[in-house]
Amino acid sequence: MINMRRMAKRSEPYVFGAIVLLCLLIQVQSKQFFTGNNLVDLARSMIVPALFSIGAMMVIVSGGIDVSFPAIASLAMYATDRILLNVNYSGNVMLAYAMAAGFGLAMGAVNALLIGVLRLPTLVVTLGTSSLFTGIMQGALAASESPVPPSILAHGKEKLFTATNTQLGLTSDMPSQILILLGALLLVFLLLRYTMLGRGIYAIGGDEAAARRAGFNVVGVKVFIYCFVGAMAGVTGMVRASMMMNAHPTNLLGMEMTVIAAVVLGGTRVTGGLGTLTGTMLGVALMIILSNSLILIGIPTYWTRVFTGAVIIIGTGVTAWQAGGSGRRLASSGTGL
Amino acid sequence: MSDNSTATAAPRIAVPRDRNILRLSIFLAAVFLLMTALRPSIFLMPSNFNSMMRQFPEYGIMAIGISLTMITGGMDLAVVGTANLSAIIAAKFLLAEVPRGAPPEQALPMIIVAVLLALICGLACGAFSGFLIARMRIPAILATLGTQQLFTGIAIVITNGRPQSRLPLLYSQIGNTELWDFIPLPFVIFCAVAIIIGLALSKTRFGPKLYMLGTNAKAARFAGLNNEGILVRTYMISGFLSSIAGLIMMARANSAKADYGASYTMQCILIAVLGGVDPNGGFGKIGGVTIAILILQVLSSGLNMFENVSNFYRDVIWGGVLIIVLVINLVVDGKARRNGARA
């Protein structure tokens, strides 16, 4: 049963509306939006940002903010790749994912210790660890681009199916890594909705003191979040390496702000407690469709940043205005945050 | 004038958080001593100090701008975009108005106009971000992420991404003037900015207003503060400072380009946070931020002394220092808090 009044207060419908408008614009401009291969291309481009955004959303819902996930992903991926190359590994790709997840988990545990156990502020901690992990990767490991082991290369070439564009005869492959995204979505959906741990994440984001009194193990939940998000970042790093068939250590860095923006755009409350996977995926989809359709819309390359900036400003402006607007006229406004 | 007596008699308007500054100073001294001990012959050379003084002003000034916005509980991710756009506007103007080889008498007035244009551009960029945040109520992090893209985008559009170089030589000569052949002009500008903003925060009504707004925006409104005005002004100051940084970069590079200093944004946030600015707003001092800037500069210049040590170790030490300071603050202040606890 859909409660219309409740729906109107959420931001998902607005983001969805924005996506529909954008899609129509692309379709009108290029006649290429609703083609099988374009949709597959977009899905493919979404995989890495979407995986990151799931973790970012969990952290924001719990009342924190994490900017270290690109650094964790890069270091975990790079370390795994180097180790496997050194031993001339040629076995199953699952080991690579497991190793990357393990490294990610270990780095997440550092965040977890500082944030969960020592109760330090999340933004400051993750800025610090982000710097730390990047430095370790580039300094101690002297990271530079390197190839990936053969099994990962083979994994990178796997495809689920090939979509064909009937107009132009173009084909695009759906990479098998999308299964990892779908798996992660399902896992996190079940976790957030059907486990006490997941409800605990929402509970501490809503009111940490109340969560403690109610009997949630607040420290435990936080430690879990940062470890889990770290492990997921590690897997994401491996996904990117296998999709690119190349281990590039710095190529993920700098994504944090865009991912967080997508999550917030998707209706996750910056101060914690509220946020849905649906909204997050819509937010990511909007950002990805936008950045991957500028040529299709016909925006000249020199104008892409102006256009992207304008869309972010207008998009968030409309959402913020919608959320903040009450019927009454204020004599003077301004909130500060 | 009985200023001395008032200073002691008046209750402190600031909440004492000087311990953090003390700890940072100790860190600075430690890093300084470490570098001295490792390579005394190089590190203590006057030229090394001169080099350091020429490097940090540009990002230091931007870090001060970001710190101000963080004190209001916001964030300005658009500082670098603002700096480059301002510099490009100044450069475009100079290229159009000053023919190559023009005599200094002819070039100087144009340079002054160009500088003014850049500063106005900085103010305008800041005002736009401020408007989005204060009036449209877009979360600062999103609004400035958008304006950063927008400003950089405009800079690319008007330059096609190409560097604006071959500026009148006089400009970079002025920009790189060294007083007594030792103290670079940008350093003097940085000191002026740090002192003026520092005094504005501690000695004028602007400071308490900013801190109050950053602590509790709703209460600030009920207390009669003009939240919107203060926010817009703060982002304008941040934009203004960014344009000064842009002008310094332009003088040092003798050119302006849409993507100079792209890595400064995160670095500035790190500096602000290490300098004791509370990312949730309400607290932070320019003194702390300045010391954080110096720590970073000593670290990176120090590491450049070692042929075989990668620059990336700077990031490791930097992240490490940040976390260590946090943990020390936690241990020391935490103890104080527990002792003061009452049911």
Added chain:
Amino acid sequence: MKKGLVKLLALLLVLAVATPLVAQVGKSSKPSKDWKIALVPKDSTNAWFVRMEVGVKQYAKDTGLNAFQKGPAKTDAAMQAQVIQDLIAQGVDAICVVPVDPAALEPVLGEALKKGIVVVTHEASFQENTMYDIEAFNNADYGAFIMDNLAKAMGQKGLYTTMVGHVTNASHNEWADGGVAHQKATYPGMTLLAAEPRVESEDNLEKAYERAKELFKKYPNLKGIMGTSSKDAPGVARAIEEMGLKGKVFVSGTGLPNENKTFLKDGTLAAATLWDPKDAGYALCSLATKILKGEPIADGLNLKLKGYESMHFAPGSKKVLLGSGWIVIDKKNVDSFGF
């Protein structure tokens, strides 16, 4: 009153800074074992410059001199200038630079020259404050050469566009401009895509791949992409392969052998071009040493390195030394490089 003040100020400032930017430098008085030769690349993670460092290390090993590579952590002109500033302050004897943005380094390199430090550059043919600039080739010629490769693959006709790392990247734009100019002069059958004459790959394999896919969807007539960044060609090649456009759409560009091996072998990529950054690094150090030793630098300079055996000044220049060009990598020789 005010005008007078302005004049006075101008005069003072001019006096204060009127020392010549380029002083006479050259032969070092120090014993050669104390020389410090620093090579500053654009950034340190890029495979290209990792390969360059191999050359620098090789040089240090061969000669016993203190030559090292020290780069900024990110490709950023401002950070690169800071590294050079520190090196000057710390008293190195020679600085070899691959500028992120030549214009941005003029003042700092001018200062180095003023302090008597030997400055040589690479990939910066318009650099003013340098003693010599080594070019594996002329930028416009290199662009023309990439264009030749593309034209050959396209059969000299059809619609094409150019791809650069960033629209703000100087050398990529010079190559692309050179290529476009060459096409206009030589290949009348080819046309540049007017709506998108230059796209950005952000120096990122994934992005090059995504942009290429978009281009093929939006412009079905597009037959060729001229890449410049070393990520462009492999990224576009992947898109061509996946979209089933092999044999219909072509790409050429800069590329390292290893990254492009698969595409060269299966024919998606006709040919990649490059010059070996290892040799460039070696040559830079070698040239710097020659200057420090006070040896004359003249036309026909021999740096005793393949491709740099007989270097000539570019026409009309006393600074830019051109090497004997680039290497073409194709199906046949791709395995012979070992990097």
Added chain:
Amino acid sequence: MSDNILKVENIKKSFGGVEALKGVSLEIRKGEIHCLAGENGCGKSTLIKIVSGVYEADEGSIELDGKSFSRMSPMDAIARGVQVIYQDFSVFPNLTVMENLALNMELMAERKLVSYKRIRAIASEALAKLGVDLDLEERVENLSVANRQLIAICRALLHDAKLVIMDEPTTALTKREVKALFAIIKRLQAEGISILFVSHKLDEVFEISERYTIFRNGQNVATGETSGLDRKAFVRYMTGREFSEESYRPAKQGEVVLAAKNLSLTGAFKDLSFELRAGEILGITGLLGSGRTELVQTLFGIYKPDSGEVQVRGKRVRIRGVKSAIRMGIGYVPADRLTEGLFLPQSIVRNIVVSKLDRLSGLFGVLKGKAIGAEVEKWVRELSIATNDPSLPVQTLSGGNQQKVVLARWLANDLSVLILNGPTVGVDIGSKYDIHALLRSLAERGLAIIVISDDLPEVLACTSRILVMRGGGIAEVLDPASTTEQRLGEISTGVA
């Protein structure tokens, strides 16, 4: 088995050398409503935490439902039927009603997985216990304060509570909501549940409780039957002081300083007119939603009226914002001190001078340190704010002193009109009298004061005229000397 559900004796507890409880005792009989009263800092909260197992007592004995404990965990307390309803209700604003109701049960049962079917069943059962009807899917942040409290109570009842401890439950409630809460408390009592009602509001204590215990400075001062207690004694026990309070009469009819003419604000109030004279204290009362808060906030420049006009000293003015209201001499003490009134982590100094910064600074906005020092010192002394270092954060002060800081902020501004919304909410009784006395002396000196309050005795005692609002209009204007609490309540609700 004894008659007592709870019996604690000689409990001592110190924190870091400070004795919070110096050997207190408390006995609660089965099925009784017992009131624990005392000023802030008297040790009430500490005792609650000991009884609920959060703290461990340094000394003393606890007997719960006939079982003695030397050490007690929160789980023990819950297992013996103790439930605490905290002042902030401990609800999750971002979760739905049913989750708020059921999560604690699920946690108790150590469940790892969530079944919405079970949660819905538990929630329905919980609501049914009190016969409450709420939308199970609604997020709690969208509910009224009273409904949030209901959720907290329903949740407590799920655990077979035998003793429900309510910590200052009426703080955020309107009069009508308090009535509803009392009805619920009676119902619980009828089911044999004991209630420990922690409060310092004397009228509530008299209305609801059968027996009382009063603490002062961590010690028992009195205990007994409520029927044998009178107001004066109650106040004396709590504060150790004597107060007298007579209703306020302005000495002379002052000039009209503020007037509203046909003022309207969409969805809040309509066509409203009244006058306020210098020296009078005008009480405004009415239910939540009667438009009273919006009315004063409009006068203070928060909302922009849709029509009508405001006059200051006979001249029509446009109040464009808070700043312009302040310039016209209007000050406002907001209802929610913690979120609207104070800057908690900032210093007392800054909290006092924040609204006067423009006048306490000179050229280029440079702050006048000496003037600020003098200003702060003056108000600390005049309002007897209990602090010896005004540079400390204001959150280190007690509620009453915090409220005085907010008052000082406005008094420093040479106002002609001061509006107070719930001036003594969450303030202990001693400070409450201090504040009332202060308001009276301010009015005598010519200030015009508006007091909005749900605390009807307060309205009757300290105002000189009462304006009762209902449904966005003025229902009646009354003279406090000739009216009663009951009459006020009837007019507000429109029963009469």
